[in-house]
Amino acid sequence: MSLAGPADEGCAMSETLRLLIALLDLGPGLKDLLGDKWPAYSDELLELAGRAGRGDDPVELRRTLDALVQRLLAEAPAAELVERAVRPPAPTFGPEIIIRRGRVPPTGPTQIVRPSTDDVTGIVKIPVFYGTDRARGDDTPANYYTGRRAGPAFGIAEVSVPTRGRNVGELTGPSWWRLEFSQDPEKHVILMAVEMLGRDVFTASLADSLAAADQRDVLIFVHGYNVSFEDAARRAAQISVDLKFAGRTLLYSWASAADPKQYTVDEDTIEWSREHFEAFFRLALTEIGAREVHVIAHSMGNRALINTLERVRSWQLPPGAATLCQVIFAAPDIGRDRFVQLAEKFKGCARRCTLYASSSDVALMASRLVHGYPRAGEAGPALLVVDGVDTIDASLVDTSLVGLRHSYFGSKRSILNDMFGLIVQQLTPDQRFDLQATGDALRKYWNYRA
Known part of the structure; x- marks a missing residue:
């Protein structure tokens, strides 16, 4: 077997995801044709969608998908429908798109915790101030928290992010096709250390760090379904570096099982986690001396955010509380109709609310397959435009936040x-x-220039 290079891997993943999206889109039709056999196939498609979202080995992913397709082609009622999905699209030609584009000892709470940059290697070390309701694991950074539920906890995760040889949005890690079997800080985004702190020490440490920052602003990241604490912390730090954010980076990591087969478990957990997130959100607004608070919620993490925003306007915030500035719903995995209901309630709670939607997001298509109704983050005919939210059809770019993967x-x-x-x-x-700008005065939204 020959090892694939980066271009080969990208090509393989591209074709695999095209096929997976096509099958997910056929879900309602396959359900009617296959009857009692459909639930088993549906479960396999959902698992594959979750694995694709995590960027699993594209060769193994394609092997599993091919086996599923062969079984579907053997189902007489569905064979013709599946065969059309398997058939590659005819080539199209258009204008070229021009694009812009080891463990470290934790810092003690008595010191001011701040980002640092090594000018020689280009490595940035980001302190990610986290809140979580995950159960403790062992003392290694990768397994410090599990996918099980527990009471609220706080702390600081130190993440190293390379700024050279990495594209915006790319969460680099060791790659089998490059024969990389260990983490390299000059190439990979690495969770270096985790230190759990009591709530009072955490709040004081964050307040001190924020007072010493270039800007007294905080950025809160809330991850989606099928994400471990390690990957959530890495993603938060990578986003902070790519945005060149001058304030402090916060993470709320709810107890996702980090297992593509546990979608419904994650759904139940995000609802259970809402009050914990709300308390963390209020802490950021009122207890650390922040000037402005920005929030990015991705995928299923939007459920905690949106259900919290529903009540923000009724909060009695103390004098000097931070301004809720930019609220970003990135590919929200919440029912479209439910989002419409809640949007009227949180209208005006922030300086600006932005929704990024996509017609090519595998996780959202899988969610629609489960729920039977469009998701708020879908584009196409289901694109959601509501008053008080800037909707951006991001189908041409990557709403998974994963960049090149x-x-x-x-x-x-x-x-x-x-x-x-x-x-x-x-x-x-x-x-x-x-x-x-696209649409008219009554239904105005935005998309990316070709």
Whole structure:
């Protein structure tokens, strides 16, 4: 067997995801045709979607998907429908798109915790101030927290992020096709250390660190389904570095099982976690001396955020509380109709609310397959436009936040490029270069320029 290079891996993943999206889109039709046999096939498709979202080995992913397709082709009622999905699309030609583009001892709580940069290696070390309701694991950073539920906990995770040889949005780790079997800080985003702190010490440490920051602003990241604590911390730090965020980075890591087969378990957990997230959110607004608070919630993590925003306008915040500035719903995995209900209640709670939608997001298509109704993060005919929220059809870019790993969008751009203009530069959609207005006065939204 020959080892695939980066281009080969990207090509293989692109075709695999095209096929997976096609099968997910056939879900309602296959359900009618296969009857009692459909639930087993549906479960396999959902598991594959979860594995694709995590960027699993593309060769193994394709092998499993091919086996599933062969079994579907053997089902007489569904064979013709599946065969059409398997058939590759006819080639299209258009204009070329030009694109812009070891463990470290934890810092003691009596010291001011701040990011640091090694000018020689280009490695940035980001302190991620976290809240979580995960159960403790062992003392290694990768297993410090599990996918089981527990009471609220707080602390600081130190993450190293390389700034050279890594594309915006890319969460680099060891790759089998490069024969990389260990983490290298000069190449990979690494969770270096985790230190759990009591709530009071955590709040004081964060307040001191924020007072010493270039800007007294905080960025809260809430991850989605099928994400471990390790990957959540790595993602939060990578986003902070890619956005060149000058304040402090916070993470709320709810107890996702980090298992693509546990979608319904994660659904139940995110609902259970809502009050814990709400308390963490209020802490950021009122107890650390922040000037502005920005929030990015991805996928299923939007459920905790949106259900909290529903009550924000009724909160009696103390004098000097932070301003809730940019609220970003990235590919929200919440029912479209439910989002519409809640949007009226949280309207005006932040300076600006932005929704990134996609017609090519595997996780959202899998969620629609489970629920039978469109998700708020879907584009296409189900694209959601509501008053008080800027909707951006990001189908041409990567709403998974994963950058090159999901290169099937036909572009190496990431919504993080646009978030830079939104959060750091405080630009409105009409001021951001990559966006163009679409629709009419009653249904105006934005999409990416080709």
